[in-house]
Amino acid sequence: MAMEAVLVDCINTSLRLYMYRNATFLCERLCAEFPSEINLQLLASCYLRNNQAYCAYHILKGTKMAQSRYLFALSCFQMDLLREAEVALCPRNEPNPELPNGAAGHYLLGLIYRYTDRRKIAVDHFLKALEMDPFLWAAYEELCILGAAEKASDIFGESAVLRLQQKHLSWDMSSKYSESGADDHSTLLGTRSLSANDSSPRHLKQLHDNGHREIAAHSQGTTVGTGKGTQHSNSGPPNVSLYSTPSPVSTQFSAAPPPLYRNAHAQSNMSMVGGEGSPRSAANAVNQAPRKKIMDEGKLRKSSRSSSARAAYSQVSGRLFSDSGLRRSSRLASDTSSQASSNASHVGGNGPSHSSAKLFGSFPSTSKMNSGSGRSGTARKGHSWSTENFDEGRRIDASDDAGSDDMAVSRSAISVSGDDKTHLRDRTNSVIGVAPNSSRIASGALELLGLLRTLGEAYRLSCMYRGQEALEAYHKLSQSQYATGWVLCQVGKAFFEMVDYLEADRAFSWARRVSPYTLEGMDIYSTVLYHLEEEMRLSFLAQELISTDRLSPQAWCAIGNCFSLQKDHETALKNFQRAVHLNPRFPYAHTLCGHEYVALEDFDNGIKCFQSALRSDSRHYNAWYGLGTIYLRQEKFGFAEHHFRRAFQINSRSSVLMCYLGMALHSLKRHEEALEMIDNAILADKKNPLPMFQKANILFSLGRFDEALKDLEQLKEFAPRESSVYALMGKVYKRLNRPEKAIFHFGSALDLKPCATDAAAIKSAIEKLHVPEEIEDNL
Template structure:
């Protein structure tokens, strides 16, 4: 009877009939009470997203597998201390004092003795160390988290989620090292010398047990269940800042702000509270199993529809990482930047493909991000598709795969071998049962090599993306075979890379293709909604938000898209509610906290904005957008030292962002470090020559140093990129006034007025014209 009930429970789990499995397993436990059966019941509840039931069933149990399942339930309920206690033996410090500086290769090559100690100290081996690493990460113990993620990879080199976490933490080694020869030896040893099945594959029916350490630990507890869909690639850009000042706002004196009691210079402390696991999504609607013909492959097998393989005129990037925002709001006043100041508002657009004309409306109080306007005439930047050697070798690799498959079918037997039945043999002629199929050792070696080769490319691309070396990441992804390149995960990573490069049109194309390939996938859709926000594609954004909500109402990405939709419509209060809903569904989703901060700043609620940014940093200390957001708040509050510190933290994480460098230079200039400010502005200009923000800031600094000729040279160059920006001409008029060249000053003030600035800017410029013949020293006393 026990065997029959057990088999029925496992069969129900295999067919995702969780309620039936729970009912039958309760009968099993009632008839045959044992800890093994309790483990099976707990696994049923975990599969049915009832972590609280598993928690109460397993509380107080002592076996390794029970402790692991109990830790999983604790993690999902945000009881991280209890989860850690369950995983770590009482006589060990839980990795807190472990040396996290060792390399992965060193861990892999330690040998059987160390691996045995590892597996006996932490239940479920690699899966246990991975879960413990997550616990340490979310309790702000970075070194210990890195240590256990590396140990997880040393035990199971195919545990991609652990490498992904290391990339997010900025501690991943090169993928060629992690998935290299040592990893291949580890995999071969697992299969050839011990005859074990893959940690991530189920074997025969009698071995299929969801509570076994190999199966449940690494497959059935999905990364989403453990990580709560944190969205690790989900990194916003500085341009995604709600309600920030424009170029002149950053250069002029910020408004005063209230005091804050936050520890400005401290590392974020562990998060106080986190929500429990997210319920599984409903059946996806709008799914197209057989999608349209995407025509994504060239005749040579290379991808072509995602990146522009056609040489086109270079396109001008959006300023402020997206658009040139209104900068003339406070050129001549001491009141600081206005929250509504923006560039590229309602004015006309130059039709030149190499430059984009922008003018500000000045009154838009819903400025969500630094770069949020769409240029009318933009030529796509060309991206050359490299035809790497991996494409040429694809047919050969395909032949090897087919041969391995045919051989495996030929060797298939009707019975499944237990894991201990295959003795250690010489690699020539050795056979290993995997999933009921007997495969020769040579095929195991070949297959491991192919898998690791694929992971090397994927891993290196992801690592480079997390280091914000986005162009290098794009080049790496192009080395993938087209069948892997044109998958939703890879396309989403490519879209994020274009997003970080402020190439919004290319990001839109890539994310759109990812949606067509996998309309049910939510990977990167929060970033895609931000891309559409920057492009001001309100119809496409609204449609995307509705599609995501209908696909999964319990996913934070869906509500982030909905929030962006409302924010684009300038309804910041409703947008904030949607972002708060995303936080409620998944408190570990750092991007949702950041978006809440943006909306609070748009509503001028700086205190809650600071709290939201700090919450994001507690989850992901490398989420540079929140460091940037804090810097902007303190800049507006004239807390320049705090502002410089937070901009500096953002710059340390993402040293390639011209916008971060621009505002870091602005804070330095406010602290009377003008020479350092000019140096950082020069770096910002070199980082993105199409971004006029650092050029405008540099001209402001030069003018304050009374280097008028140098400032005018910079502004003349800036006119090539922003020929219709009134603030540029207004600043030139002010410089000519300082040089007592009143006719030229009047000319440039007049041009600035002709470009239809905002009403507030019109008043400012007219006031400057009225005081044209008033000496500067007298004007300051007026």
């Protein structure tokens, strides 16, 4: 018994110091000397922390305890054995099995159902996880990705407060029981609880977003027996939240959180009290240097808090949105076909762009056209900010030294305002009680729910591709929350989906300054630099990402974009395939592979890549778009229209998707529908030249030459160096029997040095300039 206690203590110490190999070795000695399923859980947790899921899989296979099944399911999930993971969580011989670890169990099961294409059941489990734990941001994030999220006010509103009240009362009763009735021998020996934090939803999110390279999976609330073969029982309260503070009995030998989320957990707790290392202090260090004095006062206030107050705050401070599934925002192909061949051509396989390499060969990118735009979604100067003295109940406000007259943003902007906040606090206190600690917990929970409400609504709007509304929601955040890597990356993605690459560049650049170690969203940033043709900056970004983590798919996507920008599609494809190998559930990498295959005219493999992307995320509209472009080039216009329409149903505000759908409808001889869709595309983004050109092309094919010429004259003013515009104008003048004008515009098109295919078509048109239309049509 004494040896077992010493071994447990040494193992937990090694885990706390991140010495996983030493912990694994000692845990093997523990299991050999004192064999039990509880000890096997600890050994499996050591293996999982050391990225050895296959070891945990083998030692836990066939175990029956709830926590063992959870750890086994995590191992299966990491090894992509989803069917076994599902059976472990929901044994078939049990009619209504209770999932282990409550909200985390439902979240894991939701992921399994999502990746086995059972969307409705996945949504149900994510909702159930949020009902059990309203601070489980990762579940709400998954709902947004699936397009099934309710309004954030419904999830993080008053109903969440009531659930927190019930959970708090349940924990209080269990804590009193643990203090009064705990086994003295259990207290002496300690517990091998690897704290619910270690099997947190954030770890699952990191697992399936970043190639499953780190995982924290530890048993929750277990107590070591007195010797070999002794029956073990749970010492923690049965309904304690994942974010609850463990009872005094279960803290003596509890393992420290692994490095994967330790920083996020520390930041989350510190951000509640304004401590050093919190997102607030990090943001102010970069953007608000003159506030150092006030932040130092916050540190003094933090240090003066009692231990009971800290325990109260740790109970409601969850791990917030450190990760995000990678939704899912990818590139649309940047080229189309000439209408003469009714084919859409793709150049470089790189995303949403208003220009087209074969149609608009040397056309400048839209982002360059927008250089005069006055929008600045990232310039947030002059906002007021505030810190709270929780001991004295007063608020200290300070103005930004920048002296800007922008609107002030205070902490009240991220929580319920005025009477609503007072009503919720009073209602919370009436149930929880009026003890000082309970009052602080209620106040902190309200504030945190207010923050999640703002972030959740903004993220939901972003996943619905309502970019401008999402940006307005993000601007409601305080300066300290806005100036964090996660928020700035989401802002950059919103601008990217709006095809505003300059603003997206500014947002991502700010995110790199605030958190240069952040990898999430950097694949999208590399695509932004691709469209801006910033070859040197793109190369530098790729090198930085590789030096940060060479096993991240985002880094290899950036490298692939570098080679794609240089038209080295074969090397680009190899790098994108490396990203797929690192994380098979990363839909963006599959999509990029598909674009490179299309550039190499390997349509069969391109179709396979786009379909693989859709298996990971059925709402990945860029993959639907990619399939549409392939079928359009193969002149399978019915299939092309179907896939473009599916993409349009997901992202109904994309001018590029509207344009391509109109092209497919025109190819199907549905001209009126095509013109209507093209007009909608022009209204959606008046700076996009592609739908304007396609409208002129459709009018030309319908014989409405005067209308086509009028649109082309406007487009020529907007894109004076686009050869395709002049070429089409030459065709119009030829049909109007004005050969002098026709030859002038054909010559102007050749002077702009179009691609070889377009140049050959223009020369052929010049040679047939005096051939009658009837004879030309029969040639």
